[in-house]
Amino acid sequence: MIIHKNCPICLSINIVGDSMDLQRFGPHISRTRCKDCGLIFANPMADSSELLKYYNDYYEKDIFINTDHKDIIKNEINKISKLDRKQIFKIAPYFSVYENTGKFLDVGCGLGMGLAYAQRLGFELYATEYDQGALEFVQEKFPVKVFKGDLHEAQFPDNHFDFIHISHVIEHVLDPIAYLVEMKRILKPGGTLAIGTPNISSLLYRSYKWFNHMRLNVPVIIDGLEHTFVFPYDLLAKLMKQQGFSIKLHYSYTLGEKYSNLIKYKMPFKNKLSRIVQNFFKINQWIICTK
Numbered sequence: 434m435i436i437h438k439n440c441p442i443c444l445s446i447n448i449v450g451d452s453m454d455l456q457r458f459g460p461h462i463s464r465t466r467c468k469d470c471g472l473i474f475a476n477p478m479a480d481s482s483e484l485l486k487y488y489n490d491y492y493e494k495d496i497f498i499n500t501d502h503k504d505i506i507k508n509e510i511n512k513i514s515k516l517d518r519k520q521i522f523k524i525a526p527y528f529s530v531y532e533n534t535g536k537f538l539d540v541g542c543g544l545g546m547g548l549a550y551a552q553r554l555g556f557e558l559y560a561t562e563y564d565q566g567a568l569e570f571v572q573e574k575f576p577v578k579v580f581k582g583d584l585h586e587a588q589f590p591d592n593h594f595d596f597i598h599i600s601h602v603i604e605h606v607l608d609p610i611a612y613l614v615e616m617k618r619i620l621k622p623g624g625t626l627a628i629g630t631p632n633i634s635s636l637l638y639r640s641y642k643w644f645n646h647m648r649l650n651v652p653v654i655i656d657g658l659e660h661t662f663v664f665p666y667d668l669l670a671k672l673m674k675q676q677g678f679s680i681k682l683h684y685s686y687t688l689g690e691k692y693s694n695l696i697k698y699k700m701p702f703k704n705k706l707s708r709i710v711q712n713f714f715k716i717n718q719w720i721i722c723t724k
Contacts, residue, residue: 434477435607440467441474441662442610442672448476452642452652459658460487473633473663481607487659488563488605503570506544510574513549525550527598527721530681531625535595540584540616541602545571552576556596561587584612589619600629601717604660613676620724626678627721631656632685634665637714656716669720678722685715 439446451466451473460483461475479487513521522529528550537556539547544567548558558577561584562568568579580587597616603609616626632638638656645652656663664672666685673680 434483435480436477437465437474440470440472441608442472442668443467443470445469450651452654454654454658456653457658460484461654461658461661464654464663471634471665471668473665475661478607478661484605484607484661485563490566491564503544506546509546510549513546513553516553518554521550521553526682526684527627527629527719528554528596530627530721530723531596533595535621535624536593537596537598538589538594538619540597540599540612541605542571542577542579543567543600545574545577547598547600548575548577551596551598559589559594585615591618592621593619595621595624597624597626599627601631603628604630604657604662604664607661609662610672610676613672613678617676617678617724622724624724625681625721626724627719628669628673629717629719630669631660631663632666632716632718633663634667635685635714635716637716664718666718669718673720673722678724680720680722682721683718685718687715687717 437448440448445467447468448465449468451464453463455462460479461477463476464473465476466473516524534555535557537548537551537558539545539551539558539560542548542560542562543564545560548560548571551558552575558575559579560568560571560577561580561582562571563582565581568581571577572579597620599612599616603612606612620626633656641655642652654660666683670680670683
């Protein structure tokens with residue numbers, strides 16, 4: 434485990450306890466907040482070996498089994514294969530910033546939703562992923578060149594990709610700034626970087642914490658125990674500018690889960706209700722930049 438005495442992003446010592454969860458299983462149990470830059474981060478933080486062990490079979494964990502996640506993704510991939518360019522841009526606006534094709538890298542591709550859109554748009558597909566089952570899943574679905582492991586280990590050439598897609602991954606890594614630097618290195622000049630991640634400054638998260646603090650309770654972690662860093666909306670934009678990226682689009686969005694699916698999930702009613710509530714609020718963000 435790693436214990437931080439300073440904010441990992443701005444190095445401030447002005448950090449305070451934020452939230453804790455001792456009931457659910459995950460690599461982290463408590464969070465700290467930086468009062469200067471607003472970053473929320475796991476503290477103590479699981480180290481690289483602990484995270485590797487946790488993510489090696491990530492899509493076989495309860496949350497994905499109980500939601501029939503693979504079957505849902507299979508259905509979504511089938512629907513995406515029938516969409517035209519205009520429909521994709523409406524559903525996934527982050528693709529509309531770069532309207533050409535070329536080499537597309539999905540960092541931490543998961544079960545391949547990003548790859549599904551990119552294939553339909555005519556990109557040449559590449560992906561990195563820790564989970565072997567996820568890699569096998571996407572290789573069955575797409576003509577994709579995969580690398581099992583961390584982005585840095587892949588050692589892609591400089592200025593290699595036209596579009597880099599990283600959806601709900603940056604909040605899981607141990608050094609998000611190093612990831613931004615590496616993605617900038619391997620992205621072509623004029624290429625697009627699209628990052629999807631939770632928005633800890635969303636109304637739901639702020640209201641939830643305020644309500645618990647008013648009751649003198651320590652807030653429970655509600656956005657995912659596996660999240661190592663959770664970025665406020667303004668901080669993420671600031672970090673992208675510091676790395677020299679030009680921001681083209683930045684917006685908040687909901688979970689986007691269909692209520693018919695939520696109702697069928699095999700989970701306790703309390704957990705199901707929590708996901709239904711979260712689905713009402715824009716708790717996530719996409720930021721799309723060019724190099």
